[in-house]
Amino acid sequence: MSLALLEAAADPSRPWTFAFIGITFTAYLIIGWRSRVRETRGFYVAGQGVPAIANGAATAADWMSAASFLGMAGLISVKGSDGSMYLMGWTGGYVLLALLLAPYLRKFGQFTVPDFIGTRYASSTARIVAACCAIFVSLTYVAGQMKGVGVVFSRFLDVPLEAGVIIGMFIVAFFAVLGGMKGITWTQVMQYFVLIVAFLIPAFAIARILTNGEHSVPQSAFLYSDLAERLNQIQLDLGFDEYTKPFTSESRLNVLFITAALMFGTAGLPHVIVRFYTVPSVRAARWSAFWALLFIAILYTAAPAVGMFARYNLLNSLHGAKVIGVEEVVASDGQALRSLYRLESPKGVDLNWAYNWQSTGLLSFDDIDGSGTISLAKTSAEATIDKDIIVLSTPEVAGLPAWVIALVAAGGLAAALSTAAGLLLVISSSMAHDLYVQFIDPKASEAKKMMVGRAMIIVAICAAGWFGIHPPGFVAETVAFAFGLAAASFFPAIFLGIFDSRSNREGAVSGMIVGIAFTAFYIVGNQWDTIFSVTRDAGFVRPWYMTRWFYGISPQGIGTAGMLLNFAVTLVVSRLTPPPPKEVRDLVESIRVAG
Amino acid sequence: MESDSVSENKSGREAFWRANKRLIFVLLSIWLIVSLGCGVWWIEWLNQYTIGELPLGFWIAQQGSIYTFVLLILIYAIGADRLERKYGVEE
CATH class of the missing domain: 1.20.1730.10 (Sodium/glucose cotransporter)
Incomplete structure (x- = not known):
């Protein structure tokens, strides 16, 4: 920018x-x-x-x-x-x-x-x-x-x-x-x-x-x-x-x-x-x-x-806007950087903000068919609008004062x-x-x-x-990871720690490990290419672990499945192993009630 | 009080925990029905009705569910205060 x-x-x-x-x-x-x-x-x-x-x-x-x-x-x-x-x-x-x-x-x-x-x-x-x-x-x-x-x-x-x-x-x-x-x-x-x-x-x-x-x-x-x-x-x-x-x-x-x-x-x-x-x-x-x-x-x-x-x-103000001028912005080495469109709205809306925001690169126009008007129809799409400018540009679009x-x-x-x-x-x-x-x-x-x-x-x-x-x-991709991981590890461990006094160390540790491993494996598999910036040839056949193999669930939502798995493992393993010691059961009793 | 205060307190604590779990169960059922039920699973069916100028399901998913969440936490905060007083287990 x-x-x-x-x-x-x-x-x-x-x-x-x-x-x-x-x-x-x-x-x-x-x-x-x-x-x-x-x-x-x-x-x-x-x-x-x-x-x-x-x-x-x-x-x-x-x-x-x-x-x-x-x-x-x-x-x-x-x-x-x-x-x-x-x-x-x-x-x-x-x-x-x-x-x-x-x-x-x-x-x-x-x-x-x-x-x-x-x-x-x-x-x-x-x-x-x-x-x-x-x-x-x-x-x-x-x-x-x-x-x-x-x-x-x-x-x-x-x-x-x-x-x-x-x-x-x-x-x-x-x-x-x-x-x-x-x-x-x-x-x-x-x-x-x-x-x-x-x-x-x-x-x-x-x-x-x-x-x-x-x-x-x-x-x-x-x-x-x-x-x-x-x-x-x-x-x-x-x-x-x-x-x-x-x-x-x-x-x-x-x-x-x-x-x-x-x-x-x-x-x-x-x-x-x-x-x-x-x-x-x-x-x-x-x-x-x-x-x-x-x-x-x-x-x-x-x-x-x-x-x-x-x-x-x-959509209302940009679709059908008339192009009244195009300025080419050229870098110092003579290379064309971008075209800035001056637009006029047939509805009489002030489109000065659209001109200003083009210089950020987050909004751009391209009158592909040369018709002299900008079309936003799905088939032609002559404007590219970055979703991040929605909030930032609202004050200008609405013509609000500079402060x-x-x-x-x-x-x-x-x-x-x-x-x-x-x-x-x-x-x-x-x-x-x-x-x-x-x-x-x-x-x-x-x-x-x-x-x-x-x-x-x-x-x-x-x-x-x-x-x-x-x-x-991979920052954007790993945010899904953060939520998935928190859902698949912390939530069941804390919830069962309070509401199920029979849950013990063996159950919680194995539940957390299974929940995290499953969720991480699924997300990393699905987003391998973006995380490690890998480009594939056209003929690359994705192995099963790089696809949405679990009922077509998106990697953003897989934390839910990881969490259910964690619950199941913790509950079952806890009941197959010795109950937690008395101090722990007393602790659970004491945190349940305020007084 | 002539009865043993520790055991009386113990029964109060147990009664509080049972009542508390019941309250949580009711509130979370509403939470589930409104959010994942009305806001996601049944949204298309609800969209045949309108509220104001919007399809009902769409409004629940983008507004109504959030108001419901705020209300549920408010009811729980009031309800848990009352239960603590009722069973004598305040801090």
């Missing part, structure tokens, strides 16, 4: 962007400084003193990543009805978390998820397996966040991507190293408010514009306006399926498996679970799950509306930084608390433990930054 050209697109908003990012970053630094801690309980679980509603906001910011903020509405806009698998998958998991896991883990009250698994199954092996899974899941996730930070910086501030990533690393390092979980929590609370305001202002504005002022609330414009009907008609006219028609991208069975894998994966993600260790009581854990999902739902119910409005607006565009940039940064901080803490606590202190230096003093914890956060930040600058090609 050419950054210099972008200046034209973002220019009037530049001073605003500097101002908003300056103000929010200063606030994060001040909060980080004020929440600095000196002991491990403060460092790993914020001293268990976070009020339920604050923890709800922090959890929401922790959960909603750069992908939720910038990418999800675009993804839904492209997938139509099938986009609901992400909406339900990434919210439905909170019901499982609130009812089945969070209150009991809070009663258990240690620092990490591997703490629980190691203690409940009285097994160092289980603890090591859990710690390694936590590190792997969080590392794949965090790479995407740091890249998101770099992208926002480079798009809106004309800073090179590398510098953007490094600035982001410095900010996170400051409050995470000083304040640990406490610093992270209170910055996340603030980041939630930044990101939700930044998402809702353009969402309300575009709802109002497209319904001619009849509806301001996106959720009600979605339900009561005739936009869906008009969009369905446009889609049919252009040769696509109706927007509201289900199962156009995946089969019914696959949508079911993917939705379930995302739900159970969400409930098993360590960076979300540990947030519930930070509240003062079991009761507060239940209530903060409610606040968390309420805060998340505000964005997640607005996103499908934004996705639909943006799709309607793009709103700046606000969206600050919101995207808040979303990426808050999620990155939560993930980094999990990586550092797994390395420092679960692996180093447990197995290498069990007699470490409190000061030593703190030092190792802080050092591991720095190691994790450097690793995340490195992956952010040099993203491995």
